Amino acid sequence: MALLNILEAVNKALETEMQKDPSIVVYGEDAGFEGGVFRATAGLQKQFGVDRVFDVPIAEAAIVGSAIGMAINGLKPVVEMQFSGFMFPGYNQIVTHVARFRNRSRSKYTLPLVIRMPYGGGVKALEHHSESLETLFAHIPGLKLVIPSTPYDTLGLLRSAMRDPDPVIFMEPKRIYRAFKQEVPDEDYTVPIGKAKVVIPGKDITVVAWGAMVREVESALKLIENDNISVEVIDLRTIAPFDRETIVESVKKTGRLLVVHEAVKSFGPGAEIVATVQEKAFYYLAAAPKRLTAPDITVPLPKGEHHFMIDPKQIALEIRNIVSMKA
């Protein structure tokens, strides 16, 4: 067993997979020599050499595009976008190629590759360093989108991503990169893509969250400890394709749903979850499914960011509200 935080779990996933699979290469802006601005890839260049772990020019389109070529020619690239807010120049390659090469070539060319990126707010950063862009990947057929919320899941999910025959976008909640540690097994294990996790079972309301929001939900529960509300907390873990079954079954049981996410509300990821639930569990709903999200504004710079972030008190209030609605 090792005691790791999320960042260390990312590093360990890369390290252990690279040891097993010589075709894996890791690169990105500053990801080589110094091991990334967050040190997610620290030590890897030393261990695996500059051919397999390296710095690249500042050119996100080329980072993604070259990964496509490498994946086609026998490598398994795991590339880093320095921040999710800087993935946009590479988005053309992601949508028009990463998501499509398999289909375009009727599975002659497949792309086993992973695109990692830290995402999310609450770290008092400059502009473009705090966005939550799940929707922009989840809406694109051909991509998978994974977001872990714990060190254990990070290690297991990133391994699964690297073993997946198809491209996986792996978004890392940087706000909790170092927030807490967890014991993880030394032996090889994976966490499956496409499976949500019932973090806390309950029967009055289902709360779906992912990434840094899972902990905020857990904090919220402490605020309503004495309210006699039984909350089922689900960590979505894979945003696309998401685990409809677990969520729908949960809401069939609880009759109530709250989705909590950091992304802005309109046309955001919560809308899909709500829409799916009411398609599949309409007659079980005791109250309108709700979304607690960031408002539809650009993430403010740090001195205004508190207006944008979701806090546990809000979550607690919202849970109380929904549960108080008559069936």
Added chain:
Amino acid sequence: MALLNILEAVNKALETEMQKDPSIVVYGEDAGFEGGVFRATAGLQKQFGVDRVFDVPIAEAAIVGSAIGMAINGLKPVVEMQFSGFMFPGYNQIVTHVARFRNRSRSKYTLPLVIRMPYGGGVKALEHHSESLETLFAHIPGLKLVIPSTPYDTLGLLRSAMRDPDPVIFMEPKRIYRAFKQEVPDEDYTVPIGKAKVVIPGKDITVVAWGAMVREVESALKLIENDNISVEVIDLRTIAPFDRETIVESVKKTGRLLVVHEAVKSFGPGAEIVATVQEKAFYYLAAAPKRLTAPDITVPLPKGEHHFMIDPKQIALEIRNIVSMKA
């Protein structure tokens, strides 16, 4: 009065506004000399000169980025992305700058500009020529997204877009560019951004659509003429910010909702409309709001595209289904 199709309405909107407002410039790939691959800008270079109407290098980021600079320095650019599937290289500029300059500079720099692009399938085209990417704009705070479905609205909405103090994405349903003509007034008129249109009033079910889908819905109604179902058809016209009031009021009346769109389903525009409606009209719902959309796959090339497109028969079936559900 003039009898125009949608393409001609685009052209007329540009022409009439350019005559009134000397700060408008129009450019894009092949948009100058030949007037665009669809001829939407035909004749404008001759009338307004090469400084105001011109061809540019193939460089979508520079097209959008330069429009930002022009808008800041006294011009009103109306730029064309040749197809919406080729807007991705310009998406970085759209998200990180077009949507944000006002907020970033606390309204010192504002961006009165329009980005036009043909979109949608059903035209038997090559790859990347058929996508419906509404969500990718609608999810971004700071953008407005308009989609007309008739010549009259095209002319009126594009004028409004050009007069808007903020950036507007204007997506044109190319499949019906030349599908039909409509009388439009010679005198100046506009259609407001942010207002949906009740195309057909009804009381049993609300069907929301936009762009080329409005006509498909209308065709579907003919198939159920004898079913004694009173359908309210709403043309959304502005996708962001969308007219929640009109839709919510309609569903409060009908109790049923079907959203029809060309975009793929998951995390698509329909999810937001469904989620909004059940947030605002939950207790009025007689049946689960539904979405009829493209499946979650890449738009197939023409020989498989029929599997992807929505046809009136499907819409008719879906309407019957929803209405048949007991309240």
Added chain:
Amino acid sequence: MLFDQYNPLKKKVLQILDNEGQVINKTLEPSIPDDVLLKMYQTMTLGRIADIKAIQFQRQGRMLTYAPNMGQEAAQIGPMAATSDNDWLAVSFRELNAMLYKGVTLEQLFLYWYGNEAGSKYNDSVKVLPVNVPIGSQISHAAGLAYAAKIQKKDEVVIAYIGDGGTSHGEFHEGINFGAVFNVPMVIIIQNNHWAISTPRAKASKAETLAQKAIAYGIPGIQVDGNDTLAMYVATLEAIKRAKLGQGPSLIEAITYRMGPHTTSDNPKIYRSDEEVEAWKEKDPLKRFKNYLLNKKIITQASDDALNQEYNQLVLSTFKQVEDSGLVSLEEVFNHTYQEMTPLLKEQYNDLKKYEETEGR
């Protein structure tokens, strides 16, 4: 070294054959085996006929869109003849001849343009990337292929094509720069056919030559008569040698001309003069190469007539076959989004299947 001799700043253009197919630069004439010369000529001939027919099929409403190659055969066949079977080809969308030479079948090419993804499922041994529509984005794919070749010590070079208009794109810049920084075995060929749809070469760049763009990346560049199969061959051969020696990418600007429309949806009469087109007919690459082979007695007029007749038939029958292939099944359309359909996709597939079975489509 040709790339020194023809440094783009010297404003010289590499040429070996004149417009009549006479060798005007004897010292540079390559010694290509006869069977290779023949394969080159045959592919060009097939490409030319396929091209002309594809446009006809389209005019008859039988073919969808098609992007003609006519006039650009030399810029494609010369370089491909310089490659070996190991080498990769990353195309743009106007490289029918190059693709044919590298083993993509005519049937596949027609199937693609006919609107069926199966046309991009090339045979196993074929190392060609599918037609790449988003301008410029293939260059970094090529850089990635070449990087993988390099670190896996595979004996492979990657040839990437792009148009004159494409050089304006950021994707071109990033891809070539990436390849140069990592010194990967890659050759970038710009087919400067003078037009990007209706936009003239002058709007692509203010630079006098596109070859001089190489200087921005610290790699060698060269301007070549792109309608001269031999010149294109020798330039590419040298670039491939450099690549194999670990000297990194090279950039070749092939000066050529698109004789046909941009695609079958385009009407070039709107934006260019008949005289311009006529003038380029003089430089027809097929005629030049044919004369060269006639002079070398590798072909005869009779053998050529026979070849043309054979290929005419072949093109007709191949297209007929493609036409008969009909529509793509629902399953095919769903089957290749992921290795396995997700539960949601399965549900959507089943729903549509049921719908199509009961209601038809």
Added chain:
Amino acid sequence: MLFDQYNPLKKKVLQILDNEGQVINKTLEPSIPDDVLLKMYQTMTLGRIADIKAIQFQRQGRMLTYAPNMGQEAAQIGPMAATSDNDWLAVSFRELNAMLYKGVTLEQLFLYWYGNEAGSKYNDSVKVLPVNVPIGSQISHAAGLAYAAKIQKKDEVVIAYIGDGGTSHGEFHEGINFGAVFNVPMVIIIQNNHWAISTPRAKASKAETLAQKAIAYGIPGIQVDGNDTLAMYVATLEAIKRAKLGQGPSLIEAITYRMGPHTTSDNPKIYRSDEEVEAWKEKDPLKRFKNYLLNKKIITQASDDALNQEYNQLVLSTFKQVEDSGLVSLEEVFNHTYQEMTPLLKEQYNDLKKYEETEGR
């Protein structure tokens, strides 16, 4: 013409002042009015002090992230002194000195780095674009500003800054190419400070110089000692002249060095040696320019001491003021998404307002 004389392929670097501030190229020494020289020096001095203090404030946990300028003052002040009030400035994110010179206030700059958008609401007459974080994307903004100036016949030139690392980006390529094709009045200055965070200049491009990238766009380029205020001034002046004559963009590579960390979150000791940093101290642009002015008797050691003391106070008091400005209001955060809040935004605003009023935040 300097750009001919110092054509980047000649591998010469324009320099006027030596490391001690002695004029070593008398013929090129510009005649700058004394008051301008003084303003240049004052701004550099203020920039230097602000820079050092900002890092201190950050270390004290009072400032957020900050991107230091130390060592790059000449590359910013020389060019700005060559501009007139009409001219625009499109920055990247490491141009504090240039922004100060063009009228952005220190308070605004601190407010920005302190994490408040109000810091980018410059005074009306100030023609500077806000700090631009997405690498390279400012270049096409500059091209657009310049295009607008050109067709509206405004007497304006646009100066755009970018880093060495930024030249790898597609946005750089597209923006500069766009400007060149339309021959707009624009000057692009690459601050080659040898590092892009931890990534060395060699990884940005295989090209020997970044100035030679100009050749790709058919525009003139030049390498300049970026720590030499006078050399930067004369190069920019000539580029501006060209722009005003309708001759289009020019590219200037300023060879300089980032003395501090990339930002306050960066630890450069991981990736570069102390010796490297020490060696660059010899070329300190502020020292060189100060000596020049001492020699010219425009300043004295005493006047400089007084200036330093004054600016130390100014920087402290300005930052204190910024610190006291506190948090941004909910209204400000919602008010600038569109000219008018949409109904949905109003609803969200009201909900949050109510929540914050009752529950605090």
